[in-house]
Each structure stands twice: as C-alpha cells, then as structure tokens.
Amino acid sequence: MSDKSRFDTLTEAAERYGRLSLDNYAIVRSVAENVSAGFCRYLGDDKGVCVHLVPPEGAWVPQPYRSGAFSVSGTGFLPLGPISFGLAVKVSRTGDWIRLVLTCAKKGHHMEIAIANGPVFDIGLPVSDTELFDLFERLHAHLVRWFGDAADLFEHGDYGGQSIGFDFLHNDPAEKGES
Numbered sequence: 001m002s003d004k005s006r007f008d009t010l011t012e013a014a015e016r017y018g019r020l021s022l023d024n025y026a027i028v029r030s031v032a033e034n035v036s037a038g039f040c041r042y043l044g045d046d047k048g049v050c051v052h053l054v055p056p057e058g059a060w061v062p063q064p065y066r067s068g069a070f071s072v073s074g075t076g077f078l079p080l081g082p083i084s085f086g087l088a089v090k091v092s093r094t095g096d097w098i099r100l101v102l103t104c105a106k107k108g109h110h111m112e113i114a115i116a117n118g119p120v121f122d123i124g125l126p127v128s129d130t131e132l133f134d135l136f137e138r139l140h141a142h143l144v145r146w147f148g149d150a151a152d153l154f155e156h157g158d159y160g161g162q163s164i165g166f167d168f169l170h171n172d173p174a175e176k177g178e179s
Helices: 006-043 129-155
Strands: 051-054 083-090 096-107 110-115 120-124 166-170
Touching: 006 051, 006 083, 006 096, 006 110, 006 129, 096 129, 110 129, 120 129
Parallel strands: none
Antiparallel strands: 051 083, 083 096, 096 110, 096 166, 110 120
16 A cells, blocks of 8 residues: 555646646747747848737737736646747738737647647747748748738639638827837
C-alpha cells in the first residue's frame, strides 16, 4: 500500500497539469509576440506600429493588451489546450485596422496556427527567423487575396459570402487630435 493519499495523487496530477498549461501559455505567447513584432517589420510600415496583439473576442482598439490579448486571460485556472489571440493589422493609411483571430495549438515540436475561417500554418519550435518570414508571407498573401477576391466578386455582381476571420475598425488618432 502506498503512503500517498488519494488527495496527494490528485494534487500531483493537478500540479503537473498546471506546469504544462503554464508552459503551453508561455510558448504560445512567445510565438504571438514574435508574430506581432515581426509582421509589422515585414509589412515595412516605417511610420509607426502597424500590428498589435488584441483580444480574440469582444470590443478592441488597436493598442497592446499584453496578457489580455489571449483567450485564457482572466480564466483563473489556466486550461491546457489551444489558445487564441487577436492580431490587429493596420490596412490603410487613414486608420483602418482589422483583427485576425489566430488559434495556436502545440503539436509536439511544432505549432499549428489557424486563422479563424482560414488556412492553418505550421511552424517548428523553437521558431526560426526563416519560418517566421514564411508565415508572414502566407499571412500577407491571405489578406491580399481576400481583399482582391472580394473586390473581384463585387465587380462581377456578387458580394460573395467569404469570411476571413477578422473584423474591421477605423481608429485614426489624427481625427481625435492625438498624434
């Protein structure tokens, strides 16, 4: 007979789960922060920040939300599973932003990154600069293709029913007297 109580066994299992869920969150957050910082550089916007991490659901504005940008924010007990975050991307010179919702799922030594209603990307862990660049090219192509396809459909008499997994927001600081 073991010297451990059933409660000891249960708490050990819960503690292991907790360690792994914290590791999972740290990995996803690191990937998200690399995507946010790197995608703006990739886009070449030299006039300021053009990408922010924002909440995946609910109201948002294009500003950094830090830990509030992740689906597990405020949940108390950190679940062990896929984690979503919003990626706000500036898409015009006049203050139009979109929010892509990305979900990351760690699969062994790689990460699946799925755009809501869109494609799934796969990157190795730890993330290399080459894989990030490839991811940025695919994200950029996805956005450009969606805008182009929607415009083409309209020009041919159809609004289409396409979804890209984002919502639009207009936020021009110049209109509010901000700089």
